[in-house]
Amino acid sequence: TQLLEQSPQFLSIQEGENLTVYCNSSSVFSSLQWYRQEPGEGPVLLVTVVTGGEVKKLKRLTFQFGDARKDSSLHITAAQPGDTGLYLCALTDSWGKLQFGAGTQVVVTP
Amino acid sequence: ETGVTQTPRHLVMGMTNKKSLKCEQHLGHNAMYWYKQSAKKPLELMFVYSLEERVENNSVPSRFSPECPNSSHLFLHLHTLQPEDSALYLCASSQEGRGLDTGELFFGEGSRLTVL
Numbered sequence: 001t002q003l004l005e006q007s008p009q010f011l012s013i014q015e016g017e018n019l020t021v022y023c024n025s026s027s028v029f030s031s032l033q034w035y036r037q038e039p040g041e042g043p044v045l046l047v048t049v050v051t052g053g054e055v056k057k058l059k060r061l062t063f064q065f066g067d068a069r070k071d072s073s074l075h076i077t078a079a080q081p082g083d084t085g086l087y088l089c090a091l092t093d094s095w096g097k098l099q100f101g102a103g104t105q106v107v108v109t110p
Numbered sequence: 111e112t113g114v115t116q117t118p119r120h121l122v123m124g125m126t127n128k129k130s131l132k133c134e135q136h137l138g139h140n141a142m143y144w145y146k147q148s149a150k151k152p153l154e155l156m157f158v159y160s161l162e163e164r165v166e167n168n169s170v171p172s173r174f175s176p177e178c179p180n181s182s183h184l185f186l187h188l189h190t191l192q193p194e195d196s197a198l199y200l201c202a203s204s205q206e207g208r209g210l211d212t213g214e215l216f217f218g219e220g221s222r223l224t225v226l
Contacts, residue, residue, distance in 0.1 A: 009150065033214070042114070042200055042217025043153075088153070097166065098215060100145075100153040 003027065004089055004101035012107045016078055021104040023089035024071045030092055032072050034063060037086040037103070046074075079108045113137045116201050116218035123191065124226050131186040131221045133201030141206045142184040143215065144176060147198040159184060160206055191225045198222050 005024045013019050023032065031050040035043035047056050049065035049072060056063045060083075062075040076083055086103040093099045114135045123129050135142060144156040158166035159178040173195075175187040184201055202215040 004152070035215075040219065042202070042219050043215070044217070045214045048214070090153075095166075097155060097158065099155075102150055102152045 003093065003099045004091060006087075006089060006101035006104050008104060009102070010105045010107075012109065013079055015080055015108055015110050017108075018075065018077050019079055019106065020073055020075045021087050021106070022071065022073050023101055025091060026070070028069050030069075032065060032092075033090045033098065034072070034074055035088040035090065035100075037088060038084070043086075043088055076106075079106075081108050081110055084108050113216050114201060114203055114218035116199075116221050118221060119219065120222045120224075122224045122226065123188070125191060125193075127191075128187070128189045130188065131199055131201075131223075133184040133186075133218055135182055135184075135201075135203040135216070137203055137205075137216060139203040139205045139216070140181055141204045142178060142181075143202040143204075144184065144186050145200040145202060145217075147200055147220070153200065157186075188223075191223075193225050196223055196225045 003025055007022045011019055033048045034046045036046055037043040047063045049063055052069045053067045054065040060077045064073045084107050086105050088100050088103045090098045090100045117132045141160045143158050146154040146156055155168050156170045157176040162178050162181055173190050177185040198220040200220045201218045204213050204215050
């Protein structure tokens with residue numbers, strides 16, 4: 001059973017456009033992490049959100065944690081080719097271990 | 111030195127071969143992990159070592175055998191693999207606190223395995 005659903009699976013946009021990717025769970029979770037995996041690299045942590053309704057900003061990236069702590073979104077403003085990568089969300093399960101979604105592949109073309 | 115180093119980066123092996131993947135972390139962390147990444151699938155947690163003891167084995171077939179000789183090194187020994195085992199194998203480390211929650215994972219670049 002997959003705990004996390006990420007959508008869309010794939011997103012291709014032009015440089016300068018905005019995009020939003022989503023992460024949803026059927027269960028409430030205590031914290032959620034977003035990672036970005038660039039081609040040929042391992043995932044790198046972008047942010048951890050822990051409080052329902054929390055919004056965190058990292059330059060052009062805005063992360064939101066739903067009030068019910070069952071969903072999260074990542075919004076990128078004015079995307080750049082360097083934003084290309086696989087965006088993964090991960091939650092801490094009841095055994096304290098991270099469970100990952102399948103990811104959203106984002107491609108930003110110049 | 112990079113935080114988590116994996117070797118080899120690419121490996122092609124036949125189904126009867128025996129090979130090993132190596133992971134080394136230079137971050138002083140106390141937990142290490144093996145994940146399997148297949149296209150369009152979530153990362154699958156395979157093994158977890160905390161303080162050099164295996165604490166989790168997610169029903170991984172016995173043809174995958176982990177080894178953690180010390181807190182900085184982790185191996186994945188491979189034997190009689192199947193073509194469906196072809197994937198990117200990622201090693202990660204973290205600093206586990208007193209609680210159960212997993213903190214930030216630091217990943218290596220992965221070992222791309224192809225089984226013919």
